[in-house]
Amino acid sequence: MLSKRLTAGLLVGAGLVAATLPALAAETVAVELIGERGGKMDIKLDKSTVPAGEVTFKVANVAKNTPHEMVVVKLDAKGEELKVNPETNKVDESKLKSLGEVSDLKAGQSGTLTVKLQPGDYKLICNYKGHVMAGMVVPFTVKG
Numbered sequence: 206m207l208s209k210r211l212t213a214g215l216l217v218g219a220g221l222v223a224a225t226l227p228a229l230a231a232e233t234v235a236v237e238l239i240g241e242r243g244g245k246m247d248i249k250l251d252k253s254t255v256p257a258g259e260v261t262f263k264v265a266n267v268a269k270n271t272p273h274e275m276v277v278v279k280l281d282a283k284g285e286e287l288k289v290n291p292e293t294n295k296v297d298e299s300k301l302k303s304l305g306e307v308s309d310l311k312a313g314q315s316g317t318l319t320v321k322l323q324p325g326d327y328k329l330i331c332n333y334k335g336h337v338m339a340g341m342v343v344p345f346t347v348k349g
């Protein structure tokens with residue numbers, strides 16, 4: 206009888222300990238969207254490689270006057286180049302494997318995006334008119 210009570214108590218205790226352990230948190234990537242119209246633009250990341258799973262992008266538009274966005278694009282092959290349409294000065298998003306975006310960030314605004322990413326190669330872009338051509342495209346790798 207004592208062993209049944211002891212076993213039950215141990216199981217309850219183990220359940221309480223497991224319930225208090227935090228779930229694995231999403232990997233966090235800090236992203237800065239940089240640059241003004243007519244000048245050099247950039248996307249800065251605090252890390253360019255993360256493990257597969259949930260990834261939270263904390264995106265800040267640090268420009269003084271220019272709106273930006275951040276789009277997560279899955280590439281078919283490492284080193285794949287995104288084609289900019291010369292008529293629109295943008296990448297045709299209907300031809301991309303977009304996994305989500307933080308859109309329409311005015312200067313000084315921030316936003317977040319959490320996505321589950323599989324191993325592979327990605328690019329983060331700002332697809333506002335002319336921004337990819339001005340340098341707002343950066344490679345991003347997810348390891349398995």
